[in-house]
Amino acid sequence: MEIYDHPTFRMACRQFDLAADHLELAESDRGRLKWPKRSLTVALPIHRDDGSTEVFTGYRVQHHLTLGPTKGGLRYHPDVTLGEVAALAMWMSWKCALCGLPYGGAKGGVTCDPTQMSRTELERLTRRYTQEMIPFIGPQVDVMAPDLGTNEQVMAWMMDTYSVHAGHSVPSIVTGKPVGLGGSVGRREATGRGVGYLINRATDTIGLDISGATAAVQGYGNVGSVAALSLARYGVRIIAVSDARGGVFNRNGLNLWELDKHVAAHRTVAGFPEGEPITNDELLTMKCDILVPAALERQITETNAGKLQCRILAEAANGPTTPEADVILEQRPEIFVIPDVICNAGGVVVSYFEWVQDLQSFFWSETEVTDKLFRILENAFGRIVALSRKEKISTRMAALTLGIKRVYEAKRLRGLFP
Numbered sequence: 001m002e003i004y005d006h007p008t009f010r011m012a013c014r015q016f017d018l019a020a021d022h023l024e025l026a027e028s029d030r031g032r033l034k035w036p037k038r039s040l041t042v043a044l045p046i047h048r049d050d051g052s053t054e055v056f057t058g059y060r061v062q063h064h065l066t067l068g069p070t071k072g073g074l075r076y077h078p079d080v081t082l083g084e085v086a087a088l089a090m091w092m093s094w095k096c097a098l099c100g101l102p103y104g105g106a107k108g109g110v111t112c113d114p115t116q117m118s119r120t121e122l123e124r125l126t127r128r129y130t131q132e133m134i135p136f137i138g139p140q141v142d143v144m145a146p147d148l149g150t151n152e153q154v155m156a157w158m159m160d161t162y163s164v165h166a167g168h169s170v171p172s173i174v175t176g177k178p179v180g181l182g183g184s185v186g187r188r189e190a191t192g193r194g195v196g197y198l199i200n201r202a203t204d205t206i207g208l209d210i211s212g213a214t215a216a217v218q219g220y221g222n223v224g225s226v227a228a229l230s231l232a233r234y235g236v237r238i239i240a241v242s243d244a245r246g247g248v249f250n251r252n253g254l255n256l257w258e259l260d261k262h263v264a265a266h267r268t269v270a271g272f273p274e275g276e277p278i279t280n281d282e283l284l285t286m287k288c289d290i291l292v293p294a295a296l297e298r299q300i301t302e303t304n305a306g307k308l309q310c311r312i313l314a315e316a317a318n319g320p321t322t323p324e325a326d327v328i329l330e331q332r333p334e335i336f337v338i339p340d341v342i343c344n345a346g347g348v349v350v351s352y353f354e355w356v357q358d359l360q361s362f363f364w365s366e367t368e369v370t371d372k373l374f375r376i377l378e379n380a381f382g383r384i385v386a387l388s389r390k391e392k393i394s395t396r397m398a399a400l401t402l403g404i405k406r407v408y409e410a411k412r413l414r415g416l417f418p
């Protein structure tokens, strides 16, 4: 499977291999579980605003089809490759299985820099990508959602393009849509809110008083900003945040209300006057109780894992910690890791709720959504902590084995086809 070769894909495979060893899976079962079932690469020519034509590359990977349609986000970022998308699709599989959702994992991406594109260019790109994906997606086939660099508006354009093709409105083709188009209340906040909920549970688990604890958040985007707000509501002081353009630090705690106004005006946290500048590297190793990487993969590596000074590492991003860093963290029991497959699962759980609501055309209140979300996260978190204690394995190994085992059992029951 050389077409997927990429550091992030190798990392996802390494994690899978370690979990498969722990589960003592037969060699003959491993390939079926590991390799993506399908992938599609498309060329996306669009007109730029200056009249030129540019061709972008888009991808979609569907990891397994055993438990239902595939589900996963769409990423717009300059570094997107097929291998990265495949790794993210694999993690989605274990995440959905761990949370008991009736989905296989998927992921999509377009190699582009959305910060350098106008709104009309982004709309053309999104509509063209959706058009090219039509034979490959559907409410019972593959359902997309926002991820890095995409948002509710992108989902609205996708839903519209697909619906025009179908000849009627198909809200269930994407999740993370605006509420006015059949989106779910609480979806935009779901990932960050879930991160906050699980950090609160982790503080109970290790006996840390959450009120007055300190946190640093790398990546103040959708997930990072909502996670920060959610933590602030538990009484946590957010002492540092960052984004792709820089970071800001204030030992007494940042005023998130003022910070959000600064971000709305400048599209970055950098330069926020009520704090001092801090680099992303400094943020990751600063002294704080809770560290929340909420940006990109492979941020905690063998270089900085030994220098972390947090008590809780809450992996809001997908794949922020490399397997080499995991080896170091396993020697540091003072750090409790909330692994990505559960930490950021709130997004796909509420995406599932949105899909169910769209299929039934029957919509729930925000209280119902949040209650049901927390119940699913609570159950998965409890099983992870119990397994990790019982088998004396890391929380990541516990989470991955629970997810992989469910997919393995479904494949065993069904046979070779899916």
Ligand code: NAD
Binding pocket: 146, 147, 148, 149, 150, 191, 218, 219, 220, 221, 222, 223, 224, 242, 243, 244, 245, 280, 294, 295, 296, 297, 316, 317, 318, 344, 345, 347, 348
């Ligand atoms: P987003 O685009 O809204 O925000 C990403 C943030 O990270 C931005 O502030 C960006 O400037 C920052 N960033 C980018 N490169 C950076 C770098 N090198 N250093 C520091 N900051 C950097 O994206 P998002 O939806 O918040 O996604 C963030 C992470 O959460 C991703 O790993 C994504 O896969 C994961 N995730 C998102 C969801 C969701 O519902 N949106 C669900 C599950 C997981």
